[in-house]
Amino acid sequence: MLISIDDYIKAGRIAAEVREHMRKRYHVGRTLLEICEEAESMIRARGGEPAFPCNVSLNEVAAHYTAEPDDSIEVRDGDILKIDIGVHVNGSIADTAVTVCYNPSYSMLVEAAEHALREAVRVARVGTKASDIGRVIEHTIRSYGLKPIQNLSGHSIASYTIHAGKSIPNIWTIGSFALQQGEVYAIEPFVTTGDGSGVVYNGDVSNIYSLVTKKRTGDKDADEFINMLWDRFRTLPFALRWLRDKDLRHARDMLAFLLKKKIVRAYPVLVEGNERYVAQAEHTMIPTNEGTLVITA
Ligand code: MN
Numbered sequence: 001m002l003i004s005i006d007d008y009i010k011a012g013r014i015a016a017e018v019r020e021h022m023r024k025r026y027h028v029g030r031t032l033l034e035i036c037e038e039a040e041s042m043i044r045a046r047g048g049e050p051a052f053p054c055n056v057s058l059n060e061v062a063a064h065y066t067a068e069p070d071d072s073i074e075v076r077d078g079d080i081l082k083i084d085i086g087v088h089v090n091g092s093i094a095d096t097a098v099t100v101c102y103n104p105s106y107s108m109l110v111e112a113a114e115h116a117l118r119e120a121v122r123v124a125r126v127g128t129k130a131s132d133i134g135r136v137i138e139h140t141i142r143s144y145g146l147k148p149i150q151n152l153s154g155h156s157i158a159s160y161t162i163h164a165g166k167s168i169p170n171i172w173t174i175g176s177f178a179l180q181q182g183e184v185y186a187i188e189p190f191v192t193t194g195d196g197s198g199v200v201y202n203g204d205v206s207n208i209y210s211l212v213t214k215k216r217t218g219d220k221d222a223d224e225f226i227n228m229l230w231d232r233f234r235t236l237p238f239a240l241r242w243l244r245d246k247d248l249r250h251a252r253d254m255l256a257f258l259l260k261k262k263i264v265r266a267y268p269v270l271v272e273g274n275e276r277y278v279a280q281a282e283h284t285m286i287p288t289n290e291g292t293l294v295i296t297a
Pocket residue numbers: 084085095096097188282
């Protein structure tokens with residue numbers, strides 16, 4: 001597979017800069033909306049585009065929350081917050097995440113996630129089995145007396161496609177593929193407490209969407225809306241916030257209609273099974289024969 005290495009390097013550099021800015025900032029008292037908008041405007045200011053709405057998932061929510069257009073939820077002292085950032089340059093995607101922690105009881109979760117990611121990167125190269133990466137991640141996390149989330153995983157990345165079909169597990173699993181030359185992968189350990197279930201389920205909220213198909217509906221308004229989504233996002237995920245220049249009530253109605261027709265899909269928030277807190281760390285990398293090029297380092 002031919003990939004544009006320069007675009008990946010640029011996307012990775014931008015994603016890393018935004019992530020490090022977010023790691024250093026003190027977020028208590030800020031709204032999730034401010035955080036998302038800051039991340040996304042930093043991406044655009046550096047010449048990238050968000051590959052998906054900035055994810056800001058608090059505490060027992062492991063992933064897939066993004067701010068609503070009028071979101072007033074604030075980060076409070078005692079929270080842990082996963083900030084997951086996606087950048088694309090001409091469709092070449094970098095995916096990276098950091099957990100900021102305002103609760104000393106959970107700092108070990110963050111440490112374990114970062115440590116597991118470092119160990120995974122250390123073993124990743126052309127030919128490494130995804131199952132061996134999962135084993136290293138699980139072993140590292142369990143050495144802290146903590147649990148990996150077993151139904152969340154890293155993934156292969158392709159042009160304009162965040163999840164390109166291959167999964168890199170966070171636990172040891174039987175049978176898997178080997179990392180290939182010229183492919184791009186995200187590795188993302190998720191960690192919960194020893195008394196967590198280690199499994200996430202779909203929560204009630206869904207506020208990230210993507211276009212599944214450009215199939216016509218026969219309804220003129222809906223077909224125009226589909227064209228607009230394709231022009232702006234192709235099949236990449238988007239948020240209602242990104243349609244602010246449109247009539248939001250109309251956009252909401254259109255999304256509800258297209259969801260029913262399965263032309264648009266929604267991604268529910270993912271919640272820890274025992275509602276225990278979750279930490280995440282993530283890098284995007286391109287394996288080589290010698291090791292791995294971490295584009296979000
Ligand atoms: Mn991510």
